[in-house]
Amino acid sequence: MEAAELRVGFVGAGRMAGGLARGLLRAGKVPASSILASAPSDKNLDAWRESGCRTTHCNLEVLQESTLVFLATKPHILPGVLQEIRPAVGPHHIVVSLAAGVTLQTLQRAGAMVFARGSGAGDGEATLLKSLLSSCGLCEEVPESYINIHTGLSGSGVAYVYLFAEALAEGAVKMGMPGGLASRIAAQTLLGAAKMMLETGEHPAKLRGDVCTPGGTTIHALHQLEKGALRATVMNAVEAATNRACDVAED
Structure with a gap:
């Protein structure tokens, strides 16, 4: 089935689901009229309607009206939702869980996503899902054992990057640069470094070494970071x- 022919449903309409839906719409992968989202109240559904998507308060309706279904509820709610929708799930459905620690940041344009197949998912379903999700960022198929590692690396990792960006900007403010300008430069610096990693395929240590000149500013700064045990x-x-992601999955 082509992506344009898909009817995509979201059980759960919070920030996580909204981030993925916006990515699909931005990339033109799925028309808004082919997206249906459910939530128990109208609190999160207004934004979906404003984007042209359809909404409902009935989870079963999402299954009845969709072929690709994203389960985007909070992890502790998911077992009850599965019991509710189980009778409506058929062999024509592709069901994808976004629960267990996957955050909005993971689903944004610059994010990275991984997925693992269940026993009923074949190569066709995997190819279709990867095609769709790649429009929102890097998307890789991995063994199930990698899912929780991905949460620690990327799902939560964006928060580490924001903290580092904040520190970069505050360092510049300390030296006399206005805060707004410092934040923009910090963001652009991180963006440039990320692009270099992706485009060259080089190990980060190699790229870091290329920036250092003998006795220069960078090596002096890196010495301070090593003193603070940044890597560890x-x-x-x-x-x-x-x-923590493993603990949540076992609860």
Whole structure:
């Protein structure tokens, strides 16, 4: 089935689902009229209607009206939702869970997503899903065991990057630069570095080394970061978030 022929449903209409839907609409992958979202109240549905999407308060209607269904509820709500929709799920459905720690940031344009197949999903379903989600950012198929690691690396990782960007900008403010300008330059710096990693395929250590000149400003700054154990602290953060994602999945 071509993406343009899909009828896409979202069970759950919060920020996570909204981020993915906006990515699909921005890329022109699916028309708004082919998207249906459900939520128990109108609180989150107004924005969907403003985008031209259809809305409902009935989760079963989403299954009845859609072929590709994203389960975008909070993890603790998902078991009850699965019980509710189970009778309506048929062999023609592709059901994708976004629960268990996947955040809005993961679904935004510059994000990265991974997915693992269930036993009923074949190559065709995987290719279709990857085609759709790649419009919102990097999308890779991985073993299921990588899902929680991805949460620690990317799902939560954007918060680490925001914290680093904040620190970069505050450093410039300390040295006399206006805050707004410092924040814009910090963001552009991170964007440029990310593009270099993706476009060259080089190891980050190689790219970092290329920036350092003997006795220059960068190596002096990197020495201070090493004194503060930046690498070990970030590795610990990824480990902590991954372990927490595992705990949530077991609850």
